[in-house]
Amino acid sequence: MTSAPSKQPKFLPARNELGVVAVGFSGGQPKAGVDAAPMALIEAGLIQQLEEDLEFKVSFDGQVHSYSEILPADDPPYRNMKRPKFASAVTREVSEQVYNYAKDGKLVLTLGGDHSIAIGTISGTARAIRERLGREMAVIWVDAHADINTPETSDSGNIHGMPVSFLTGLATETREDVFGWLQDHHRLSTKKLVYIGLRDIDKGEKKILKEHGIKAFSMHDIDRHGIGKVMDMALGWIGSDTPIHLSFDIDALDPMWAPSTGTAVRGGLTLREGDFIAECVAETGSLVALDLVEVNPSLDEQGATDTVRSGLSIIRCSLGDTLL
Numbered sequence: 275m276t277s278a279p280s281k282q283p284k285f286l287p288a289r290n291e292l293g294v295v296a297v298g299f300s301g302g303q304p305k306a307g308v309d310a311a312p313m314a315l316i317e318a319g320l321i322q323q324l325e326e327d328l329e330f331k332v333s334f335d336g337q338v339h340s341y342s343e344i345l346p347a348d349d350p351p352y353r354n355m356k357r358p359k360f361a362s363a364v365t366r367e368v369s370e371q372v373y374n375y376a377k378d379g380k381l382v383l384t385l386g387g388d389h390s391i392a393i394g395t396i397s398g399t400a401r402a403i404r405e406r407l408g409r410e411m412a413v414i415w416v417d418a419h420a421d422i423n424t425p426e427t428s429d430s431g432n433i434h435g436m437p438v439s440f441l442t443g444l445a446t447e448t449r450e451d452v453f454g455w456l457q458d459h460h461r462l463s464t465k466k467l468v469y470i471g472l473r474d475i476d477k478g479e480k481k482i483l484k485e486h487g488i489k490a491f492s493m494h495d496i497d498r499h500g501i502g503k504v505m506d507m508a509l510g511w512i513g514s515d516t517p518i519h520l521s522f523d524i525d526a527l528d529p530m531w532a533p534s535t536g537t538a539v540r541g542g543l544t545l546r547e548g549d550f551i552a553e554c555v556a557e558t559g560s561l562v563a564l565d566l567v568e569v570n571p572s573l574d575e576q577g578a579t580d581t582v583r584s585g586l587s588i589i590r591c592s593l594g595d596t597l598l
């Protein structure tokens with residue numbers, strides 16, 4: 275058994291440098307409003323907290339990108355995917371933005387948007403880490419959902435339920451304008467992926483997880499072992515000294531803590547469990563990128579302030595804030 279490792283950030287020469295990308299994209303799912311999350315997080319004081327409390331040197335272009343300039347004129351469903359060209363064009367752009375920060379050794383924080391944007395963030399980080407360090411990174415995916423449907427296994431056709439299949443190469447596509455731009459250097463090995471918090475997995479997804487031996491800790495595992503042991507096991511699977519990209523879907527938290535999200539599922543993590551996951555990742559010193567996605571302030575409006583606060587808390591803990 276491993277205990278919480280606390281080491282030097284060997285691959286983060288500029289650990290106090292943080293690049294922020296704000297992605298106002300909602301096209302990976304049908305509900306409007308998730309594009310407003312970056313502004314809600316920023317208006318709640320995010321950038322200031324990062325600079326003043328956590329002492330980061332923040333690079334941010336000051337814009338929440340809506341990508342309206344690359345909105346395709348027509349975007350019919352393709353292979354069961356809804357709005358495939360727009361999602362492809364946006365994630366391609368995000369991939370470039372994230373890559374540009376990560377290649378300079380900056381830690382990258384991306385604010386979503388729906389979870390389809392992880393196609394951009396993870397591909398950008400994976401490529402930069404390969405080029406800069408000649409290594410493969412690991413991904414910790416904290417979510418109620420596995421988001422590993424292929425276009426063919428998806429019932430909804432919503433691309434936010436598919437990012438992991440494209441990132442791992444379980445789904446591929448030759449059309450350049452529909453994720454065909456993803457190349458090997460953008461991809462992630464199924465062996466370097468760990469899920470935490472799962473509780474709403476589609477039938478086809480269960481089959482994929484099983485067939486590929488993907489490491490996953492469901493809410494059942496957290497109930498059985500406690501979050502402390504689960505984090506030991508999750509980080510043990512990844513191994514110390516591996517760069518980590520943390521992709522945090524706010525719906526991993528119980529709706530009690532994060533009601534304003536598009537696909538809320540009861541029986542989730544407490545805020546403390548979510549923060550603890552983030553703190554454990556921060557303690558490794560190996561975090562290279564963080565996504566915070568699926569906050570939708572226009573759903574359950576009375577709960578929006580709480581949801582944004584939870585999101586801020588997860589971000590701060592991931593980036594090294596400690597209780598003492």
Ligand SMILES: NC(=[NH2+])NCCC[C@H](N)C(=O)O
Pocket residue numbers: 388389390419421423428429430431432434435436474475476523525537568
């Ligand atoms: N990022 C998310 N919240 N994803 C929810 C996915 C829900 C469902 N599994 C689907 O494929 O549509």
Ligand SMILES: [Mn+2]
Pocket residue numbers: 417418419523525526537568
């Ligand atoms: Mn989810």
Ligand SMILES: [Mn+2]
Pocket residue numbers: 389417419421434523568
């Ligand atoms: Mn998700």
